[in-house]
Amino acid sequence: MSAPAYLIVEMNITDMEQYKQYMAAAPACLKAYGGEYVVRGGRHETLEGDWQPHRVALLRFPSYAQAKAFYEEGPYAEVKKLRQGATEYFNMVLVEGVAAPV
Incomplete structure (x- = not known):
């Protein structure tokens, strides 16, 4: 079993x-690659350090390869254009999760 991956x-x-257009279109792309939202906005607070994000999202995929394919190969390439000009910044990092013990 491969480890999940997170964006x-x-x-x-x-x-x-304008961002609402992106929010309406992105979930179908995510689902097509086996992804799901774990966090999409919502209440948050900094408990340690000086990171002060305005909004946070966390997406889970079955594998690192599926997450990369979602971002690089699929219809998301067009959908992400919907958010251009709607954000001051949009930072995204892909990280491999821990495989569940057997």
Whole structure:
């Protein structure tokens, strides 16, 4: 069994009306690659350090390869254009998770 993978995203939305178009289109792309939202906005607070994200999202995929394919190969390439100009910043990192013990 391969380890899951996670996309960790921090963003600052500056045009919510435009960003809503992206929010409406992204879930279908995510689902097509076996992904799901674990966190999509919501309440958060910094407990240690000086990281002060405006908004955080966490997406889970069955594998690192599926997460990469979602980002690089599929319809998401077009969907991500919907958020251009709607955020001050949009940072995304892909990290491999821990395989569940057998």
